[in-house]
Amino acid sequence: xxIVTLPKDNLVPFLESTKAFGELHAPxxxxxxxxxLGKVDNAADIQVGCLRTILPPxxxxxxxxxxxxxxxxxxxxxxxxxxxxxxxxFGLHPCDIHGLKILDLVFSGKYTDPYYFxxxxxxxxxxxxxxxxxxxxxxSMGTSFAEDGFDLFLNDIGDRYLVMVGTSLGDDMVNASARxxxxxxxxxxxxxxxxxxxxxxxxxxxxxxWGLPEIFDMEYESPLWREAGERCLSCGACSMVCPTCYxxxxxxxxxxxxxxxxxxxxxxxxxxxxxxxxAGGHNFRKERSSRVKNRFFHKQRGFxxxxxxxxxxxxxxxxxxxxxxxxxxxLITKLRSYSHV
Ligand code: SF4
Ligand code: SF4
Numbered sequence: 001x002x003i004v005t006l007p008k009d010n011l012v013p014f015l016e017s018t019k020a021f022g023e024l025h026a027p028x029x030x031x032x033x034x035x036x037l038g039k040v041d042n043a044a045d046i047q048v049g050c051l052r053t054i055l056p057p058x059x060x061x062x063x064x065x066x067x068x069x070x071x072x073x074x075x076x077x078x079x080x081x082x083x084x085x086x087x088x089x090f091g092l093h094p095c096d097i098h099g100l101k102i103l104d105l106v107f108s109g110k111y112t113d114p115y116y117f118x119x120x121x122x123x124x125x126x127x128x129x130x131x132x133x134x135x136x137x138x139x140s141m142g143t144s145f146a147e148d149g150f151d152l153f154l155n156d157i158g159d160r161y162l163v164m165v166g167t168s169l170g171d172d173m174v175n176a177s178a179r180x181x182x183x184x185x186x187x188x189x190x191x192x193x194x195x196x197x198x199x200x201x202x203x204x205x206x207x208x209x210w211g212l213p214e215i216f217d218m219e220y221e222s223p224l225w226r227e228a229g230e231r232c233l234s235c236g237a238c239s240m241v242c243p244t245c246y247x248x249x250x251x252x253x254x255x256x257x258x259x260x261x262x263x264x265x266x267x268x269x270x271x272x273x274x275x276x277x278x279a280g281g282h283n284f285r286k287e288r289s290s291r292v293k294n295r296f297f298h299k300q301r302g303f304x305x306x307x308x309x310x311x312x313x314x315x316x317x318x319x320x321x322x323x324x325x326x327x328x329x330x331l332i333t334k335l336r337s338y339s340h341v
Contacts, residue, residue: 005184018173019088025039025088025089035054036055051093056242057099062103062115089123090126099315103116126151129199138315141312229287229290270285
């Protein structure tokens with residue numbers, strides 16, 4: 001892997017130069033305390049210190065609502081919204097890069113999702129390291145460091161960034177602004193090691209993940225699910241902000257003549273009351289407790305069985321945003337204590 005350095009004073013001109021590779025999107029201020037990924041007009045506006053964007057980057061690859069195709073009595077026409085539009089996403093932290101790798105697994109599974117990958121192949125990823133806060137548990141989930149899944153990755157080493165070049169596209173971005181970059185020296189390497197250790201020491205939350213699928217199986221009837229269900233508001237916020245939740249609903253919108261129309265898909269949540277409603281009016285997850293249980297089981301049990309890893313990156317968004325203070329870390333810790341393992 002090629003490694004170079006970028007003086008911090010050169011970050012803004014470099015990011016401006018990346019607009020030649022696609023529309024630049026990065027964390028921008030939203031309100032007093034939040035930031036969101038959005039289109040960058042002036043790279044100086046980017047919130048480099050932003051830890052957790054409101055929505056994860058999945059919104060670029062599976063938008064909240066998307067038209068799949070139009071149909072008429074003559075047949076159907078695929079609709080490729082934003083076909084070929086190129087983006088450069090800057091400021092993705094390791095957990096969100098891992099979140100995209102998890103979505104890649106899902107959408108390239110039994111059936112490849114052409115809508116997802118049409119967008120995915122046109123987006124350049126520039127990662128950025130971070131210092132965890134009291135909600136981050138990515139270190140426990142094995143997602144605190146990104147070895148791949150990016151075109152470039154910037155590590156803060158004081159007055160410079162140590163820049164990992166992950167792909168040939170990343171190499172092109174560096175070469176296009178070569179005068180802004182420098183070579184790696186021993187000082188840069190030592191500072192990188194020192195800061196990596198310091199970062200690790202900042203993790204305040206730890207989750208023991210060994211044996212979790214078995215513990216979930218053993219605690220299937222735990223009273224914990226009823227307690228969580230009594231508090232849950234079925235708002236679905238936890239799914240919307242989760243970088244690895246990918247459920248969507250499909251709906252047909254008909255014109256007045258009831259012959260032509262479009263098929264759309266839009267984000268859905270297994271916490272919604274009607275998520276498991278089927279033809280005939282039966283709802284196989286009518287109780288809130290069963291829906292909460294389903295979400296956690298899928299992430300920590302079902303996904304592991306299918307893909308060999310949990311569908312959670314430890315980003316902490318669902319903890320921060322749940323209005324009922326349902327906390328995945330506390331829940332896992334309690335389940336483990338109930339199981340006495
Ligand atoms: S965010 Fe909290 S209250 Fe809302 S659906 Fe998720 S668990 Fe329930
Ligand atoms: S389950 Fe919560 S902590 Fe885990 S990836 Fe989703 S939002 Fe982040």
